[in-house]
Amino acid sequence: xxxxxxxxxxxxxxxxxxxxxxxxxxxxxxxxxxxxxxxxxxxxxxxxxxxxxxxxxxxxxxxxxxxxxxxxxxxxxxxxxxxxxxxxxxxxxxxxxxxxxxxxxxxxxxxxxxxxxxxxxxxxxxxxx
Amino acid sequence: xxxxxxxxxxxxxxxxxxxxxxxxxxxxxxxxxxxxxxxxxxxxxxxxxxxxxxxxxxxxxxxxxxxxxxxxxxxxxxxxxxxxxxxxxxxxxxxxxxxxxxxxxxxxxxxxxxxxxxxxxxxxxxxxxxxxxxxxxxxxxxxxxxxxxxxxxxxxxxxxx
Numbered sequence: 001x002x003x004x005x006x007x008x009x010x011x012x013x014x015x016x017x018x019x020x021x022x023x024x025x026x027x028x029x030x031x032x033x034x035x036x037x038x039x040x041x042x043x044x045x046x047x048x049x050x051x052x053x054x055x056x057x058x059x060x061x062x063x064x065x066x067x068x069x070x071x072x073x074x075x076x077x078x079x080x081x082x083x084x085x086x087x088x089x090x091x092x093x094x095x096x097x098x099x100x101x102x103x104x105x106x107x108x109x110x111x112x113x114x115x116x117x118x119x120x121x122x123x124x125x126x127x128x129x
Numbered sequence: 130x131x132x133x134x135x136x137x138x139x140x141x142x143x144x145x146x147x148x149x150x151x152x153x154x155x156x157x158x159x160x161x162x163x164x165x166x167x168x169x170x171x172x173x174x175x176x177x178x179x180x181x182x183x184x185x186x187x188x189x190x191x192x193x194x195x196x197x198x199x200x201x202x203x204x205x206x207x208x209x210x211x212x213x214x215x216x217x218x219x220x221x222x223x224x225x226x227x228x229x230x231x232x233x234x235x236x237x238x239x240x241x242x243x244x245x246x247x248x249x250x251x252x253x254x255x256x257x258x259x260x261x262x263x264x265x266x267x268x269x270x271x272x273x274x275x276x277x278x279x280x281x282x283x284x285x286x287x288x289x290x
Contacts, residue, residue: 019203040200044249047224047231059228 001126007119013048014115017041031113045118053122060091062121063113067091068106080104094120133272134178135218138185138280146221147186149276151178155212170210172244175236176202180248183220183232185277187250190225193274195252200229204246214238220248228252 011025018035031037037045042063050057059065067088068074074084085104089097095112135149153170160168180199188197210216217237224231229251236243
């Protein structure tokens with residue numbers, strides 16, 4: 001399956017789960033910021049992707065919760081520290097941190113959950129098979 | 130008022146499907162207001178019955194050990210339901226994992242389709258419950274669980290006490 005084919009399937013999933021239009025779903029769309037996903041929608045998205053792709057997806061793989069556990073080593077003054085960024089990249093290897101690194105505010109972290117993140121993750125799973 | 134919006138389970142296949150019925154009676158209070166002179170079953174209460182039917186299916190899958198909360202629902206209505214009719218709630222388990230489950234459901238009167246819905250439930254830990262909410266596994270305490278026991282007894286799937 002190519003990257004584009006996976007994107008097309010992910011788009012269908014997001015259109016169904018989030019009640020958005022086809023053209024609203026682009027590779028860079030943020031699930032919360034652009035597509036108005038709420039936390040419960042993440043569970044819905046995982047269910048639908050599992051059906052679409054036929055393998056199980058541990059939620060932490062795609063949408064990890066509580067990455068930093070309030071550890072001051074990782075977060076200080078509302079910002080993610082250098083070692084926090086290392087931890088983040090290891091927990092979310094499919095996220096593109098380039099933009100985020102410029103202003104790594106904790107409250108901006110939700111912007112990392114993009115359509116591309118899902119597509120990249122699924123691509124790695126599909127190709128591993 | 131008792132918050133039980135099904136009258137009886139008529140079929141229950143663990144981890145697969147649950148079917149319940151609800152008889153609509155003009156004596157139910159809500160028909161007086163919904164609407165005066167034109168009693169129709171409120172759509173939200175139809176969905177509540179369907180969600181209770183499906184919620185039991187999800188809860189039963191984990192022996193009622195997890196809190197199951199209604200998380201998300203999309204529904205389509207085809208016609209109204211009126212006093213004197215019997216609603217049949219049919220729910221089928223579509224997905225189930227640690228974090229929650231999903232069922233597809235239909236509501237019929239006889240062969241006529243009243244509504245269809247997709248319902249998602251989430252498993253929440255006691256710590257995730259809203260403040261003040263008891264860790265009571267929600268719908269499973271009380272009457273619904275009793276109704277299910279009756280159904281299990283009827284279908285012979287009940288475990289010995």
